[in-house]
Amino acid sequence: MRGRGIIGLILIVVVVAAIYGYFTAVSPITDYVKEGLDLKGGVHVVLQATKPATHADMQKAETIIAYRANKLGISEPSIQLQGSNQIIVDLAGVKNQQQAIKMIGQTAQLEFKGPNGKVILTGKDLTSASAALDQSQGPIVNLQFNAEGTKLFAAATKQYLGQVISIYLDKNMIEAPKVDSVIPNGQAMISGGFSSLKQAQQTADLLNSGALPIPMRIIDAQSVSPTLGQDSIHASAVAILIAMALIVLIMLGIYRYAGLIADVALAIYLILVVGALVAFGAVLTLPGIAGIILSAAIAVDANVIIFARIRDELRAGRTLGAAIDHGFKNALRAIMDSNVSTVIAAAVLYYFGTGEVRGFAVTLIIGVLASFVTAVGVTRYLLRLSEDTVLVRNQKLFLG
């Protein structure tokens, strides 16, 4: 039936416009998306050494706090040394002081005590800790002592053979196993203290990060506005809207009706990306936006490639239907190779990267998947839907 395509397209445009309208005017999307320190602000915490500290101590403390923040999954914190004995930690997505203190002030003080209450070993004697799920004992943490620790542990298991050695974590006794044999290899295991593998993993991470070289106290914690500056964020948001409008107009100008379809696909792409961010609870930061910009460029490029191929086919004398089919088929291989290699690279970046690099990789993966669905799937569907419209007669109007 003639005109079915146009009606379908109008229907989709209306739905997409309604979604955009709802999430800008009625219930702003920014209420759903979690934003990072650079875009939304967070809590500004000042830690101060309670004892005289050397510069090396402070640097070590900074590294440990950064390690912990990264392991605890705090997205892109900012950590700086201030003056001679302070560390500033800016955390995003933290509502209040208590939560911030809980996140960075966390310690994992490990102590092994003999039956007489004397401390045998502490976390300092460890080389590594790792979490595992034991068949019979549930979540456990495996410990490997260093050379010194191994000696101490061997001596202690010999001295207290048949007696009980208690294991304390943050001053709480979590286990008091009886020593059955001398352990000369410096390996030990903590079990029974963890409700989940995740908790065991967190303890292992904290043990690995080590204790702070000097005791530190939080002297100030206040909520702060975004590091990029509210003014700059506003300007950038306007700039992004202008850039998007430009893209929409250029595509319309070059490809006419097909350009309109590409624009609709791009609009759906953005809904999918933001929807996925909300669904996964991902934290959006500037590097994340960079990932979205790159995948949007890849999405636009995919449509440019497809349309160029369709034009080639039309020039070769095919009918529009056949040209669309062949054009897609020819373009798909290049688009697939580009998308797959981008996703592979982004996955590697996510796995090996930290902070900013990860923020970029997450949105890039989401964005490339969404761009494939929309730039290929949606565009194809809408083009096929329009095959039987009056526009087909006028190829200039259809594809520019």
Place this chain on the structure above:
Amino acid sequence: MPHFDFIGHRRTWFIVSLVVLVIAVGSLFVRGLNLGIDFTGGITYNLTFQKPVSAEQLRSVLDKQHIGNSVIQLVGTETGHTSRTVLLETPSLSEHARYDLQNALTSQVGKYQITGLNKVTGTFSNELVKAGILAVLIASLAIVLYMMIRFDFRFALTGIAAIFYDAIVTIGLVALIHFQISQNIVPAVLIIIGYSLNDRIIIFDRIRENMRLRKRGESLKELTNRSLNQTLARSIITAVVVILAMLALLIFGGATTQDLSAAILIGVVFGAYSSILFASPLWYLWVDANERASAPASRRTAKAER
């Protein structure tokens, strides 16, 4: 379809590419990058104004003092646009400049008290840079492997060489224009690498396709030229769309994101350039040498083109 002889002029393009590379690497070593406070650290002021102030007000004063990319954070508010307490991080300033800044703040924003004044280190450490570079190198290895499977090792190696070329040239030119950079340089470089990768694959795909359906007697030079001309419209349209979008971000975006858009802009221009005029001629040079080596001597002279 246009009929440009890209490959015929390859020597010219190689010289241009080389000159650009030399300028870029030279600037990187001679001029160096103009590192902002994210890298160098600076001074933090804790300021308490008598009346609430906005980030815009402060930024306009800082702009006039040429330290517009300082970090301005309002304290005690996450969403509000004004606050009496402000955390301000500026680059290290001379005593004179500090005096000027403090006077300008009083006269143009309002009376305030300095409740804290401290030196701070950068938020961006060498370890983070090293970790980032390592991650990119491993990702490049993955790309090479993928391209070796889907294309072949010559496409893979010339492709990755050109991707690194784009990244290095961009960083070098950022050093040359001495644009001050923040940690935004990380997402900028990642975007450039990603864009460059996409561009390379799209164009190599066309060469691969034409190689498969190579016409009898068509020289490698003709084939490569034909591939580049077939994809030229797409290369130009995509580059123009992205360049215009980035120009909008550069012109209208705020002071703290301009380094990002400027770097991407340079990268996209060179990405489009290097796919056609660096990566493809490089690939041609390699494959042509292979074909000549395997061709019999009699045909070699007959088919020699230059």
